[in-house]
Amino acid sequence: MLTWSKIQNLHAPDLANHWQHAEATGLGCPLDAFEQLFFDNHDDADFADVVRLIDWQSVQWEDVDLSGVALRRVSVTRPYRYAVDKARARTAEEGIQDERPEVINHWQNAGTWMRSPILVTGEVIGTTLDAQCLVGFTRLGNLLGLLDRREVAEAARHRLWLGRRTLNSAPR
Secondary structure (H helix, E strand, O other), X not given: OOOHHHHHHOOOOOHHHHHHHHHHOOOOOOHHHHHHHHHOOOOOHHHHHHHOOXXXXXXXXXXXXXXXXXXXXXXXXXXXXXXXXXXXXXXXXXXXXXXXXXXXXXXXXXXXXXXXXXXXXXXXXXXXOOEEEEEOHHHHHHHHHHHHHOOOOOOOEEEEEEEEEOOOOOOO
């Protein structure tokens, strides 16, 4: 079993080195998803609590598009629910607010996020949920707020990384 702590024990200050060390242990994860999950969240105890029981070696990653309707049903763990709710409320009231002009410009022009959030299916975390957001809470909240404002169509598709348990992995 390739756990969060085992991957964190391979940490290197350089992203490419950390990714290569993890890949050598059997992790199959695209670099962008790896960076957001394992590199950007290195030493984050709250995040570690959420993902500590996942067998990362059994997760297969897909670059998928989901509609706003589907993204309204995504689950968010309690420690991160506030971030989603805060971003959603702020965006619903005022539109996208960000210190980075390129982020605001991208939302206004593309109607979606610049970088794909990270979701996993319920089977990865041992639940019956359709999907749970692991990274990208503010992005998800912004989208939900724009959906509430009707600035983004419910049917519009949004790219994200979706982790599924591989077929040959036994349930936990």
